[in-house]
């Protein structure tokens with residue numbers, strides 16, 4: 351079986367990020383806040399800014415993009431929580447471990463930066479994503495927020511799921 355690799359993209363690789371990000375928005379519009387129409391119109395300067403704002407992780411098999419995830423600050427008071435977002439795996443690669451590899455890379459990067467927890471906001475009715483996150487080790491919290499895009503598939507609310515990255519198993523204040 352071909353090997354799955356995950357790497358962080360540099361700013362100059364913005365076109366690769368754009369390509370996989372637009373594919374994600376096209377394939378799973380209900381899962382993301384942004385729309386394809388909106389992001390298709392972004393110029394090079396904005397894509398480059400996006401590359402430096404968050405860490406963009408690309409999963410590849412045989413040099414072909416198969417999934418993507420982003421890692422950024424969660425905006426918590428202590429500044430010790432990172433947020434994983436924009437997780438997407440192309441349909442033909444689902445169930446093959448790509449999502450785990452992406453999230454593991456995100457968790458490793460956050461831990462290396464001294465972060466204590468990783469938070470993942472996910473639509474309460476996005477069964478597959480919730481099941482994936484639970485299986486990976488994320489725990490559900492009592493934190494909810496309204497979905498900014500309402501769809502039948504993902505419901506009206508998002509739940510914060512949290513993965514402790516070290517010895518502190520407690521829930522962070524988000």
Ligand SMILES: CC(C)(COP(=O)(O)OP(=O)(O)OC[C@H]1O[C@@H](n2cnc3c(N)ncnc32)[C@H](O)[C@@H]1OP(=O)(O)O)[C@@H](O)C(=O)NCCC(=O)NCCS
Nearest residue numbers: 378381437438439444445446449472477478479481482485
């Ligand atoms: C969410 C996503 C990244 C997960 O990757 P994946 O490769 O599908 O994940 P996995 O197959 O490793 O895990 C999915 C789990 O959900 C289970 N599952 C599959 N369909 C399900 C469903 N409809 N309801 C509940 N669980 C489901 C699988 O059995 C599996 O559990 P297991 O590992 O215990 O068998 C991928 O499905 C995806 O890109 N979805 C579209 C975009 C999206 O929703 N992104 C999340 C936005 S927050």
